[in-house]
Every structure is written in C-alpha cells, then in structure tokens.
Amino acid sequence: MDGHFQAFTFVNRITAIQPGTSVRGNYLIPPGIADFPQSLVGEAVGQLAAWGAMAAVDFKCRPVAGLAGQIELLSSVRPGQTLELSAELESVDTEAVSYRGEASADGIPVIRLQNCVGPMMPLEEFDDPQSLREHFAVLCGNGSTLGGFGGIPPLAFSRNGGELGKSARATLQVPASAPFFADHFPRRPVFPGTLLMNLNLQLAAALAAEIPGRWELRTISDVKLRSFIPPGEQLELEAKLDACTKNSVTVIVETRKEKKLIGGARVSFAPGGNS
Amino acid sequence: MSNENITKEEVAAIFPKVAETMADALGCDVEKVKLDASLIGDLGAESIDFLDIIFRLERAFKVKIPRGKIVEDARGDLSESAFEQSGIVSDAGAARLKSFLSEVPADRFKTPLKSAEIPKLFTVETFCKMVIRQQRATAAAGGAKPA
Numbered sequence: 001m002d003g004h005f006q007a008f009t010f011v012n013r014i015t016a017i018q019p020g021t022s023v024r025g026n027y028l029i030p031p032g033i034a035d036f037p038q039s040l041v042g043e044a045v046g047q048l049a050a051w052g053a054m055a056a057v058d059f060k061c062r063p064v065a066g067l068a069g070q071i072e073l074l075s076s077v078r079p080g081q082t083l084e085l086s087a088e089l090e091s092v093d094t095e096a097v098s099y100r101g102e103a104s105a106d107g108i109p110v111i112r113l114q115n116c117v118g119p120m121m122p123l124e125e126f127d128d129p130q131s132l133r134e135h136f137a138v139l140c141g142n143g144s145t146l147g148g149f150g151g152i153p154p155l156a157f158s159r160n161g162g163e164l165g166k167s168a169r170a171t172l173q174v175p176a177s178a179p180f181f182a183d184h185f186p187r188r189p190v191f192p193g194t195l196l197m198n199l200n201l202q203l204a205a206a207l208a209a210e211i212p213g214r215w216e217l218r219t220i221s222d223v224k225l226r227s228f229i230p231p232g233e234q235l236e237l238e239a240k241l242d243a244c245t246k247n248s249v250t251v252i253v254e255t256r257k258e259k260k261l262i263g264g265a266r267v268s269f270a271p272g273g274n275s
Numbered sequence: 276m277s278n279e280n281i282t283k284e285e286v287a288a289i290f291p292k293v294a295e296t297m298a299d300a301l302g303c304d305v306e307k308v309k310l311d312a313s314l315i316g317d318l319g320a321e322s323i324d325f326l327d328i329i330f331r332l333e334r335a336f337k338v339k340i341p342r343g344k345i346v347e348d349a350r351g352d353l354s355e356s357a358f359e360q361s362g363i364v365s366d367a368g369a370a371r372l373k374s375f376l377s378e379v380p381a382d383r384f385k386t387p388l389k390s391a392e393i394p395k396l397f398t399v400e401t402f403c404k405m406v407i408r409q410q411r412a413t414a415a416a417g418g419a420k421p422a
Contacts, residue, residue, distance in 0.1 A: 066323055095343070119322075224324075224327065
C-alpha cells in the first residue's frame with residue numbers, strides 16, 4: 001500500500017450523489033489515532049465536494065484548496081466516531097467549484113462551511129485520472145478500506161516571537177517527506193492547506209489565551225490559500241490581534257514564505273464556559 | 276455584447292458596492308480601490324483574488340458571472356483563432372479589446388499583447404461594467420432586478 005487513497009483520504013463512502021449538484025458520504029475516524037482536529041473535518045467535507053466536482057467534469061480537472069468564506073466550528077470529534085458529510089455544489093465548471101457543506105457526528109453538527117471556492121486544475125498534473133475514476137466507483141459502491149489515516153505526524157512547528165496579547169509568530173518547517181504526500185497528491189506532493197490551517201488555529205488560540213478570559217474558537221472566515229506549498233518549504237506564521245471586546249476576540253492569521261503571502265484567514269473566538 | 280451604452284451614472288451607482296467587495300477580497304482599505312485602479316498593477320491582485328472577487332460580486336449583486344466572461348465578451352463574434360494565436364492577441368483581437376476595455380488607458384496596451392497578460396489591463400471599472408452587463412442579462416432573462 002503506497003498511501004494513495006489512504007494516507008490523507010477522509011471519505012470512506014459516497015452514499016448519495018446528484019451529479020454537479022450535491023453529494024453525501026461518510027468517514028470513520030480511525031479509532032487508533034490520537035486526535036482528529038476540526039480542520040481535518042473541514043478537509044473531509046472539501047474532499048467530498050471535490051469528488052462531486054471531479055465527477056461533474058469527467059475527471060478532467062480537480063479542485064484544490066482556495067477560498068472559504070466562512071467555517072463555523074460547532075463541536076469537536078473523537079477518534080472512532082463516524083462523520084456524516086454533505087456538500088451542495090453551487091456551481092462547477094473547469095475553472096472552479098463553489099460549494100457549501102456540513103459534517104456531523106452522532107447527529108451533532110461538527111462543522112459548517114459556506115462560500116467555499118476551489119480553483120479547478122488539470123487533474124493529470126496531480127493524479128492518475130483512471131485511478132480516481134476507479135476509486136470513485138468504489139466509494140459509490142461498497143466503500144473503501146477503513147483506517148488508512150495514521151494521524152498527523154509530528155511537524156517542526158515552533159513559536160519564535162510576538163508581543164504578549166497582541167501578536168504571535170512561529171516557524172513551520174514543512175517536512176521533505178511524510179505519509180500524506182503520497183496521497184496529497186501522488187504526482188505533485190503539496191502540503192495540505194488544512195494542516196496549515198490547523199497550525200494557524202493553534203497559533204491564534206495561543207494568542208487568544210494571552211488575553212484575559214476564556215476564549216473558544218468559533219469561526220474562521222475569509223480563508224484564502226494563494227500558493228501551493230511543496231515539501232521542504234520553511235514558512236513563517238503570524239497571528240495578530242484584530243479586535244477584542246468582552247464578547248469576542250478576532251485574530252488575523254497569515255502565512256508567508258519569506259515576504260510572499262501564502263495564505264491568510266480571520267479567526268474569531270467567543271467567551272468559553274467555566275471561566 | 277456591446278458596452279457602449281453603459282453610462283458613467285450606471286457605473287457610479289454600483290461603484291461603492293464593487294469597491295467594498297473588492298476591498299474585502301483583497302484585504303485593503305476601500306479608499307485604495309479607485310475606479311481607474313488596475314487590479315494587478317495597483318491593487319496587487321493575484322489569480323486567486325480574481326476568483327474571490329468574481330464570486331463575491333456574484334453574491335453581492337445576485338448575478339451569475341461565467342469565468343472568462345470579460346475576454347469572451349470582448350472577443351464577441353471573433354473566433355478564438357482570429358482573436359489570438361500561439362498566446363499572442365491578433366491585431367483584430369487587440370482592436371476589439373481596446374474598444375471593449377475603453378476605460379483602460381491606451382498606453383497600457385502592449386504590442387504584441389500576450390493573452391496571458393490581458394488581466395493586467397483590467398481596472399475596477401472593468402468589473403463595474405461587467406456587473407452592469409450581467410445585471411442587464413439577468414433582467415432580460417426575466418431574473419432578479421439589479422441588487
């Protein structure tokens with residue numbers, strides 16, 4: 001097993017599909033892993049939408065991470081739970097797919113994505129179209145083998161500066177090799193944008209923790225990923241306090257390679273319980 | 276699709292909303308989004324920003340804007356091969372572009388003009404006019420009134 005359709009695949013089965021319109025599916029979070037962050041739940045919804053989009057253009061193109069207008073983080077999940085996934089494709093052509101989607105576990109909403117747009121890229125640059133067609137047929141049939149994701153491997157991510165309660169900076173050394181590159185993507189390894197987002201959220205949460213009160217992550221908005229991140233890249237992450245009231249904390253997160261902006265988002269926190 | 280009869284008043288009417296939408300997409304101050312600003316040269320837009328702007332304009336104005344719409348409309352009834360060959364815009368194609376993108380100063384049109392560089396010509400007004408044309412198309416098709 002080379003990791004393709006295993007190491008970074010978060011759809012086990014497609015249970016219903018209206019070509020170019022909507023798609024539903026599920027994913028069993030492997031029971032043996034340490035945790036499954038909400039950014040990967042978002043990845044699962046995005047992957048489901050991607051299957052719907054690829055099928056709509058006969059696997060000539062595939063969407064890649066681009067824009068997410070708003071992501072509501074509604075609850076967390078545990079390994080061993082099954083995610084019920086849905087995506088409504090608002091438009092899809094060979095240039096872009098726009099969609100919204102949701103995930104729930106045990107009937108409880110986990111995440112809700114709105115105004116998402118994935119630029120469509122020539123599929124052949126990233127993967128073998130025929131193997132994707134065949135795997136799509138498996139997903140639409142009895143489903144794929146469970147348990148391929150082994151958890152997020154340790155990443156060289158360290159905080160290295162900032163100003164207490166106002167900003168936080170960190171460096172990420174993207175690994176030169178990792179299991180997920182075999183799946184994301186076989187012909188062109190790219191560091192997944194959702195893993196970058198997970199680290200951005202950790203940095204934003206660290207900054208929010210420096211502000212008096214107890215803050216819970218609620219919403220990510222205006223997510224924009226501008227460039228592919230190849231293996232081995234060194235990135236600088238920064239979280240900057242944008243606004244702080246008694247009811248909310250808003251943090252801008254940005255990622256740069258040297259001075260070039262790679263991606264950014266706005267992260268909102270609300271007062272948490274038990275303060 | 277002609278744009279000769281798009282008036283300055285029509286453009287002025289939607290410009291504030293277009294500017295606000297673009298500022299949100301580009302993460303810049305709305306004051307920076309001038310009508311004659313080049314999206315790439317002045318506002319630093321990249322390809323993902325164009326996609327962002329198009330989808331935000333669609334939502335803001337409740338119109339559908341097909342990707343590649345500006346060039347498609349500029350090309351009009353010229354065939355693709357008559358408009359450009361080997362990535363270079365033909366003389367006939369350049370004439371169509373200059374007429375269609377009448378808001379773009381003439382000195383910004385390079386000779387020869389590469390097809391891939393056409394987006395460098397686009398200004399904020401270019402997008403205002405595109406929205407107006409799509410509003411008209413939507414209204415003509417019996418759709419929603421302009422937002």
